Amino acid sequence: QVQLVQSGAEVKKPGASVKVSCQASGYTFTMYHIHWVRQAPGQGPEWMGWIDPNNGDTKYARRFQGRVTMTRDTSLTSAYMELSRLKSDDTAIYYCARRRSVPIPGVGYWGQGTLVTVSS
């Protein structure tokens, strides 16, 4: 079955960077974009961008451009999201996610989430 397993919780100081990993299994890794979505406490989900594991192409949401970098390692079937110049309002749960299937859009699979806390 499809699984997305993320790295553990992180605590960072303002101005630092964080890198979250997402290991995929149960399907052909290069077939589906990996998206990153974050959710701040009490807020709705917020899309950050995607990476195409097939060729490494990326697309970032406008508000994160210049601060986010998404990469992948096909040998490890893993995707990574690095966010730099962290601020307190970057405190959130960060999810990797994948669409349900080729004919079914919508997010069908989510990682378990990684809590990133930014605090001095």
Add this chain to the structure above:
Amino acid sequence: DIQMTQSPSILSASVGDRVTITCRASQSISYWLAWYQQKPGKAPKLLIYKASSLESGVPSRFSGSGSGTEFTLSISSLQPDDFATYYCQEYYSYWTFGQGTKVEIK
């Protein structure tokens, strides 16, 4: 960027009630809309895709409708397991989520 606006933000209802949640897009997104249910401490769960298609395993009391800029999620007879927060999401451009509607016990 496309903005998604849900209403109401909070909906108080009783078991057995029919409830309707509205989602409006700032521009036409055709039928490229999904609905999710989220419970505390969990990732969102896909309920509806392409505005009105029911995801496999989701009870038939859930239904979606709409196209263009106006969409609705309806629950025909609210069950105890349905008290949760619901989000709409457009995937016409990238992925934009609404701010959520919390369905709480009246």
